[in-house]
Amino acid sequence: MPENSILGSSPLRKEGRAKVLGEAKYVDDLSLPGMWFGATVRSTIARGKIRKITFSQDVNWSEYAIVTASDVPGENTIVHLTRDHPCLAAEQVNHPEEPILLLAHPDKKALLAATAGVHIDYEELPGVFTIEESEAAVENGDTERIIWPGSDAGGTANCFKQYLMYSADAKDTEQGLALAFENADYIVQGEYSTGAQEQLYIENNGVIAECNKDADGRVTDVCVRGSMQCPYYLVHALTLVFGLPEEKCRVIQTETGGAFGGKEDFPSVIGSHAALLAMKCGHPVKITYDRAEDMAATTKRHPSRTRHRTAVSKDGKLLGGTIEFAIDGGAYATLSPVVLSRGTIHAPGPYKWPYLRVRAKAMATNVPPHGAFRGFGAPQSLFALERHMDKVAKVVGLTPEELRRRNFLSTGDCTATGQPLNDPVDMQKLLTRALEEHGYHEKLKRFAEENKHSSIKRGVGFATFMHGAGFTGSGERRLNSLVHVEVNADGRPNLLVSSTEFGQGTNTILCQVAAQALSLPYENISIAQPDTRVVPNSGPTVASRTAMIVGKLVERACKKLLTTLQDYASLPPQHTPGEFRKAAGFYVAEHGSLRSSVRYEPVKPIFWDDELYRGDAYPAYAWAVYVAEVAVDLNTYMATVTRFDALQEVGKVMHPVLAKGQVEGGVAQGIGYALYEKCVWKNGRMLNNQMTNYIMPTSADLPPIHVHFEEVPSAHGPGGAKGIGELPMDGPAPAILNAIENATGVAFHSIPLLPEDLFERFASFTERAHGGSEELDGSIDRDTRTEVDA
Amino acid sequence: MRSDVTQFELTAPATLTEVLRRLADNPGRHTVLAGGTELMVALNTGRLATHSFLSIQHLRELRFIRETPDTIQIGAGATFTDIRGSKIICAELPLLAQSASWTGSVANQNRGTLGGNICNASPAADTPPALLAYDANVTLISAASMRELPYRDFHLGYKRTAMRSDELLHTITLPRIYAGHRQYIRKVGTRNAQAISKVALAAIALVEAGRIIDIRVGAASLADRPLRCTAAETVLIGQTIGGEGMEALVRKARAALAGEAEPIDDIRSTAKYRIAVGANLLEEFLRSL
Numbered sequence A: 001m002p003e004n005s006i007l008g009s010s011p012l013r014k015e016g017r018a019k020v021l022g023e024a025k026y027v028d029d030l031s032l033p034g035m036w037f038g039a040t041v042r043s044t045i046a047r048g049k050i051r052k053i054t055f056s057q058d059v060n061w062s063e064y065a066i067v068t069a070s071d072v073p074g075e076n077t078i079v080h081l082t083r084d085h086p087c088l089a090a091e092q093v094n095h096p097e098e099p100i101l102l103l104a105h106p107d108k109k110a111l112l113a114a115t116a117g118v119h120i121d122y123e124e125l126p127g128v129f130t131i132e133e134s135e136a137a138v139e140n141g142d143t144e145r146i147i148w149p150g151s152d153a154g155g156t157a158n159c160f161k162q163y164l165m166y167s168a169d170a171k172d173t174e175q176g177l178a179l180a181f182e183n184a185d186y187i188v189q190g191e192y193s194t195g196a197q198e199q200l201y202i203e204n205n206g207v208i209a210e211c212n213k214d215a216d217g218r219v220t221d222v223c224v225r226g227s228m229q230c231p232y233y234l235v236h237a238l239t240l241v242f243g244l245p246e247e248k249c250r251v252i253q254t255e256t257g258g259a260f261g262g263k264e265d266f267p268s269v270i271g272s273h274a275a276l277l278a279m280k281c282g283h284p285v286k287i288t289y290d291r292a293e294d295m296a297a298t299t300k301r302h303p304s305r306t307r308h309r310t311a312v313s314k315d316g317k318l319l320g321g322t323i324e325f326a327i328d329g330g331a332y333a334t335l336s337p338v339v340l341s342r343g344t345i346h347a348p349g350p351y352k353w354p355y356l357r358v359r360a361k362a363m364a365t366n367v368p369p370h371g372a373f374r375g376f377g378a379p380q381s382l383f384a385l386e387r388h389m390d391k392v393a394k395v396v397g398l399t400p401e402e403l404r405r406r407n408f409l410s411t412g413d414c415t416a417t418g419q420p421l422n423d424p425v426d427m428q429k430l431l432t433r434a435l436e437e438h439g440y441h442e443k444l445k446r447f448a449e450e451n452k453h454s455s456i457k458r459g460v461g462f463a464t465f466m467h468g469a470g471f472t473g474s475g476e477r478r479l480n481s482l483v484h485v486e487v488n489a490d491g492r493p494n495l496l497v498s499s500t501e502f503g504q505g506t507n508t509i510l511c512q513v514a515a516q517a518l519s520l521p522y523e524n525i526s527i528a529q530p531d532t533r534v535v536p537n538s539g540p541t542v543a544s545r546t547a548m549i550v551g552k553l554v555e556r557a558c559k560k561l562l563t564t565l566q567d568y569a570s571l572p573p574q575h576t577p578g579e580f581r582k583a584a585g586f587y588v589a590e591h592g593s594l595r596s597s598v599r600y601e602p603v604k605p606i607f608w609d610d611e612l613y614r615g616d617a618y619p620a621y622a623w624a625v626y627v628a629e630v631a632v633d634l635n636t637y638m639a640t641v642t643r644f645d646a647l648q649e650v651g652k653v654m655h656p657v658l659a660k661g662q663v664e665g666g667v668a669q670g671i672g673y674a675l676y677e678k679c680v681w682k683n684g685r686m687l688n689n690q691m692t693n694y695i696m697p698t699s700a701d702l703p704p705i706h707v708h709f710e711e712v713p714s715a716h717g718p719g720g721a722k723g724i725g726e727l728p729m730d731g732p733a734p735a736i737l738n739a740i741e742n743a744t745g746v747a748f749h750s751i752p753l754l755p756e757d758l759f760e761r762f763a764s765f766t767e768r769a770h771g772g773s774e775e776l777d778g779s780i781d782r783d784t785r786t787e788v789d790a
Numbered sequence B: 001m002r003s004d005v006t007q008f009e010l011t012a013p014a015t016l017t018e019v020l021r022r023l024a025d026n027p028g029r030h031t032v033l034a035g036g037t038e039l040m041v042a043l044n045t046g047r048l049a050t051h052s053f054l055s056i057q058h059l060r061e062l063r064f065i066r067e068t069p070d071t072i073q074i075g076a077g078a079t080f081t082d083i084r085g086s087k088i089i090c091a092e093l094p095l096l097a098q099s100a101s102w103t104g105s106v107a108n109q110n111r112g113t114l115g116g117n118i119c120n121a122s123p124a125a126d127t128p129p130a131l132l133a134y135d136a137n138v139t140l141i142s143a144a145s146m147r148e149l150p151y152r153d154f155h156l157g158y159k160r161t162a163m164r165s166d167e168l169l170h171t172i173t174l175p176r177i178y179a180g181h182r183q184y185i186r187k188v189g190t191r192n193a194q195a196i197s198k199v200a201l202a203a204i205a206l207v208e209a210g211r212i213i214d215i216r217v218g219a220a221s222l223a224d225r226p227l228r229c230t231a232a233e234t235v236l237i238g239q240t241i242g243g244e245g246m247e248a249l250v251r252k253a254r255a256a257l258a259g260e261a262e263p264i265d266d267i268r269s270t271a272k273y274r275i276a277v278g279a280n281l282l283e284e285f286l287r288s289l
C-alpha cells in the first residue's frame, strides 16, 4: 500500500455534508407535480377467507383510486425465491396486516376516513403462530392448520425449506456420529431460542411511483423512487406485477435513512403497491408508512429455536454433534430459505467438528413474513452455539476459554462444509488479545469476590465467532455483478453501481477504492445515485458483500481504465491528477466516451455443491471475539452491559471511523436483541408497535464499546478488505448471556432476556413475591391505554 | 399522523379568566392543553376523543415557582425544566427535581408541565410519587370558586380525578419541612431514558433516636392510580430502625406494601414483578435509614 494511502484513512463521507446541513432529501421530502397519496387497507385477522368487501356510504368514493388484486395487470405476486406471496390478498389472508386493498387520494388526510370506511368480512380459519404449532400441525396431520401448501422450490407443508448439512459424506458422518456418541465422556444437550427483532431504521418505508400508459390505456412503463437497499430487486418485482420487461421498470433509490435488511425485500411490496395506484389514478403516488404501520406490517428478524446435542471427550475435545435449527418464517417464504441457509452454515461456528450434522428448517406461521435483518440467520444459530459452548465447558469442567481453545479452527483446517481455510486464521491470538483488552481474567477473580457482598452481581463473558462475507456458495456467480466506471468530460471518474448508501458508508468506501486504484484524490471521485436506468446491476446491498465483492469490482474496473488510458492515451505509469485529466480528456475527444466495465469473477476458484450443501460457503470470513461485562441488580432484576470489547479480524480496514461505527452500532443492536427488544405478539399481530413500548436501548443504556481490529489482508477484497457489516450483530447476545451466567450462576437460554424473566428465576432466592394472579395480557397498557384494540 | 388536524379546534384565550369562563359555559366540551406532550401522542395515534382545545401554555399566571416561609408553590404550568432548574426545589424537594429530570427527554421536559403530569393521571407518571411523599396540596380553580385539597385525595381511580370539568389545576403547594428527612426515590423503567415506569417509589422518613417518627411513601405503577402506600407507612411509623427487630420489620413492611398494591400485567411488565421490585425498593430505602 502506498504511504499516503486513501484506503485505511477516514475521509469525510460523500453525502455527509448534505445530511449534516439538512439538504439531503428523503422520500418524504420529495414531491412530484400532481402527486397523490396512497394508503393500504390491511387484514384485521390472522387467517381467513375474504367473504366480502363493502364500502361505507359516508365516503365519496368517486374521489379515490381503489386497487384490488383484480387490478394487477401482470402476476399478483411479490417475487422473491418463490411466488407464494401475493401483491394483494385476493381470496384469503394469511397474516394480520396483510395488504388487501389500496387507496389513493390527492389529499393525504382524506385517506384516514376512507381506510376506516372499507369493511372486510372474513370467514376465519385457525392459525398457527409459533414454530411448535406449525410443526404440530404437520405431525398430527391437522390439515386445518396446514397454512402453507408447499412449493416446487423445495417447500413442504408448513415448511418453506429444509437443509441437511453434513461435515463430510452423509453415511460416513452418520456412522462417525453414532460412534462419537457411544464413546463420548459427556453428552451435552441444550435448547436455545431467540425472538423477533424490529430493524427500527429511522426513516420508515416510503416510495413515490409513476406510471405511463399508451393510447389504449395499457401500461408502458413504471418508475418507482424511494428508500431501499436493492433497486434491482424492486425492478424484478415490478416486471412480474406489470408484465413489463426490465427496461420498462425503472427504480431510483432516494436518500435512505437506515435499512439493516428491513429495506431488502420489503420495498418490493410497497413499491409495487404505489405503482399500481399510480396506474389506477394516473398521477404519481406517494406511500409512506408511519412508525406504527411500519412496525406492525413489515419484516423483522426470524425467531429461532436451536437444539444442540454434543459428544465431548473428558479433555474437552468435540467428538461430534447434531444441531437442529428452526426458524419462524412468517406467512410467506420471502427470503426465509436464504436466511435459513446462512444460519445453517454459521451454526457450527469457528470450531473443528470431526462429525457434524445440521438439520435446518424454516416453518410457516400466520405472522407477517419475517425478512432480512443484519446477520441474516447467523445471529440466531451463533447465539445457540456460543451459549452451548459455555454449557459444554461447564459440564466438562473446563473454563469457557480453554474449551474453545481446544477446538478452534485454524489455518489449513476445513470448516464444517468442507471449505479449506487457506487464508491465515488465528482465533487463539484473537481470543488472547480480546480477553486482555477487556481485563477479563482480572475481573473474573475480582467479581467473584465482590459479588459475595453485593446485591449487584457482576460478570464477564465472551463469544467467539465468524461471519462469511458475500453471497453463500454459488450465489455470487449467479448474481454475476457488473460495475461501470466512467470518466466525464471534465476528467472526473464517476462510479456506476447499484450498491446503495443507507448510512453505512457505501458511497465513501467505494470512492476510496477508486481513488486508490486510480491514484487520484478522493475528492475527485463521484458515485452515481442508484437509478436502474443509469447504473448496472452490481447486486443487492446485503450480505456484507459491498466492501469486498463490489469494492473488488470497482478496483478492477479502475485498473482496467488505467490500462486503457496507458495504452491509448499515453498516460504515464505514475501519473499526476493533471496527467490523468489530460489523458482522459484526450480519450473522450477521440472516442466519444470513456467507460470501463467489469463483471464478477471469483478471485480464487470457488467450489460449492448446492445439493450436498458442501464446499466453499463464502469467499472469506471475518473472525471475531466479543467480550461483555454485565451488572445484574438483584433489586430490580435488570441486567446492564457495563463494558464491551469487540475485537475482529476483517481484513484491511478501509475506513477506520466508519468501520468503528459499524461495530459500535452492531453491538448496540446486539445489546437490544439480547436484553431489551421484545416483540409482543397476540394472534400473529405485534402489539407493541410503538417506540414507547418496543424497548430499544438508548445511549443511556449502552456501555462504553471498545472496538479493536486485527488486520490480515484478504485476496478477495480491494486492498485486502473483507466484509464487516453484519458481523457485529452475531456476538453480543451470547457474550452477554454468558456474562450473566458468570455473574449470577444461573444459565439463561432465551433472548430477549428481560428483567421479568430474570425475576422469575431469582424470585425464589429472594423474598417470596406476592399477588400477580392476572394472566399476562399484552394488549393492556395502563399508562396510555393506546394499545387496546378490538 | 392518524388524525385529521382540520377536524380539531384549538383556541388560546388571552387570560386565565377567559379559559375558566369557557370551561364553565360548556362543561365537558373543551380540553385544556398545556405542554401538549401527552395530548399530541393521542392526536398522532388518532385516539383523541375531544375535539376542542383551550391552550393554557402561554398563560404566565400558571407558570411560577414561589416560596413562602412555610411552603413552596408551583404553578401547574411550570415545566419539568423549570423544576429541575429551580435552586430551591433542588435544595428542599430533591425527589421532585429528580423525578422531573428523568421524565421523558429534554425536549419533553421543555414543554411538558407538572400540571399536565398530574392531571393526565397516569398511574405510571413520574412526579406523583414524589408529590405524595411530600404530602402536597393542590389548588383547583374554576370561574366560580377556588378550592384546595390534599393531593392524596386527588386521584380517584384509573385516569379519574377529583377535578370537575369546569376546573383547572392551578397550584401545587409543598411544605418546607423536609430538611431533616431521609429521602429516597428510584424509578425502574423499561430502560434508562425515555422510559415509562414499570414501578417507581418515592419515600421520605424522619428518624430520631433510631425511631421512625414520620414516613410517607408514594409509588407509581403499583395500582390504577399513583399510590400513597399508607399500609406500609402504618407498619413502619414509630418503629425502631436497625437492631434486632429490623428483619421482621422489613418483612412486615414488604408484606404491607404487597397487600395494598394492586398492579396489573401489561405490555411493559407483570404484576408479580412490580410488587416484588416495589418491595425491594422499599427495603432498599429502609436499610438506608
Ligand SMILES: Cc1cc2nc3c(=O)[nH]c(=O)nc-3n(C[C@H](O)[C@H](O)[C@H](O)COP(=O)(O)OP(=O)(O)OC[C@H]3O[C@@H](n4cnc5c(N)ncnc54)[C@H](O)[C@@H]3O)c2cc1C
Binding pocket: B031, B032, B033, B034, B035, B036, B037, B038, B039, B040, B041, B056, B076, B077, B102, B103, B104, B105, B108, B111, B112, B113, B114, B115, B116, B117, B118, B119, B120, B124, B125, B126, B127, B167, B168, B169, B170, B194, B195, B196
Ligand atoms: C416521548 C414522550 C416521553 C414521555 N415520557 C414521560 C415520562 O418519562 N414520565 C412521565 O411521567 N410522562 C412522560 N410523558 C408524558 C407527558 O410528557 C407528561 O405526562 C407531561 O407531564 C404532560 O404535560 P403536558 O403539559 O405536556 O400535558 P398536556 O398533554 O398538555 O395535557 C395532559 C393532560 O392534562 C390536562 N391538563 C394539563 N394541564 C392542566 C391543568 N393545569 N389543569 C387541568 N388539566 C390539565 C390536559 O387536559 C390533558 O388531559 C412522555 C411523553 C412523551 C411524548
